[in-house]
Amino acid sequence: MKKKILFFCDPGIDDSLAIIYTLLHPNLELVGIVTSYGNVTKEQATANAYYLLKLANQEHIPIIPGAANPVQQDPVTYYPEIHGAGGIGPIQPQSDMKYQIYPFDTIRYLFNKYGKELIVVDTGRSTSLAIAFILYNQEITNVGAFYIMGGAFFVPGNVTPLAEANFYGDPTSSNYVLKYAHNLTIVPLNATQDAILTEQIIQHVIQQTTSPFRDLLKPIFLYYYKAYQKLIPGIHGAPIHDLLAIMLINNPSIVNYIFYDAKVINGTGEAKGLSYIDLRPTGQNGKTRIATKLNYSLFIEDFIDVMVNTER
Template identity: 65%
Template sequence: MPKKILLFCDPGIDDSIAIMFALINPEIEIVGIVASYGNVSKEQATANAAYLLELAGKPDIPVIPGAFMPIQKKMITYYPEIHGEDGIGPIQLPVKDYIKVYPFDTIRLLIEAYGNELNIVDTGRSTSLATAFILYPQQMKLVNGFYLMGGSFFAPGNVTPLAEANFHGDPTSTNFVLKHAHNITITPLNTTNYAYLTDEVVDLFSKHKSNPFAFMLKPIFEYYFKAYKKLSPGIIGAPIHDLVTVMTVCKPNIAEYIYYDAQVIEGIEAKGLSYIDLRPLGQPGQTRIAIKLNYDIFIKELKDCMLKMI
């Protein structure tokens, strides 16, 4: 029976590839997408999510517009040099006068409908998920588990020397989620930085013309990889961060874990820094934190899924 996922995201190239994977994978059923600000604006993220669902022939999956800014209003920085002006590299979305969207309360309805069959995956800023906890505290207790892409534990960040972009984008909301959620898995940069795809692998995926995303995989990957080559000279592939988080729902063995309760610094100087207490007397906790990627398992799972004939 496929794992049911309610996906919070901000597509974004790596979010988009994660969505493609989930839509193709018979072991996953996306029951809704909450699209928020992050890599792009809320409006663009919503349009991108709806476009990917349309390509997959699944336009009836609800697209729910989420937050348009963090709870502590600051200047929001987007990254067109990494994700493109519209968030999907060089791909231009068709002009549409209308995109069908669903109200935020659809989150509550989906949780009530699926109960503990439902997993919530958040690959973007934590604002929308924190809002759901504030609005629907009883319903959120019904969810099976929560999977967060974010943080970097005792390793460099990617938006500042200390912080990863998602946890940095709204650390107050992230702390709220970490406090109130249960059965949490975090996939930080410690693992996702090594979830790289190469030109050769993407070429292989793009040859399957029955794959509804075949035409766009290569151009968006090339755009993304070009940006990462500037950020990390000598890198052999582009890391698809959000893909790891989605894959972990069905294949937890793609990573190795430690169990500690995590927190995120909200102060200006170290904003977004995620940390755990690794002192000798520090106590293990309940949050599962992926600390090392099993790359061979990751790439095999990806190939097995993406090479299926649709």
């Protein structure tokens, strides 16, 4: 039986690759996409999600627009230099696309329909997921598991020296989700910063695959890679952070884990968005599974296997 995925995201190049991977995976079924602000505006993220579903001929999958701003109503920063003005690098979905969007309450319907079969993945700011917890506090207890891409534990951040972008973007919502989500896996920069794809790997996939995303892969990867070459001089590829959160659902052995309950610092100071755990001798292990060291060879093997073997 395929694992049912409800995907909260803000595509974004790495979110887009995560969506593509999910659509191609033989053991995963994407049952809904909740779009929100982050890498791009909510409106652009929604259009990008539909564009990817259209390429895959999967327009029946509901797209559910979520939050447009964080809880704190701080000014939202977008990242066209990393993801492109439209969020998918040099690719510009048609501006006149017509598509159906679904009301936010569709999330409650999916919680009830799939129950323990449903896995929620959040690779963007957690505002929309926190709202779902608040609105559907009973129904959400039936969800099977949660995977959150966010945080950086004892490694540098990527949006400030201390903070990872998703937790920094709405630390209040991130804290809420980390507190109330059960069967939770956090996938932080500790692991995702090493989830690097290279031009050679992408070229290999393009040569082998017949998927509807074949012509999309190289231009969006190269755009992303060039951005990372400016951010991290000498890097030999681009880290596809959000992809790893999806990948661990079916292949958890790709990373090592520690078990601690995490928190995120709120406020507006230099520590905003910092994620932390209690490592003191008196600190206790928690129930939250936090990904740490990545097994790079397993990561690449899994990526190529799913992206090339597209018979579903």
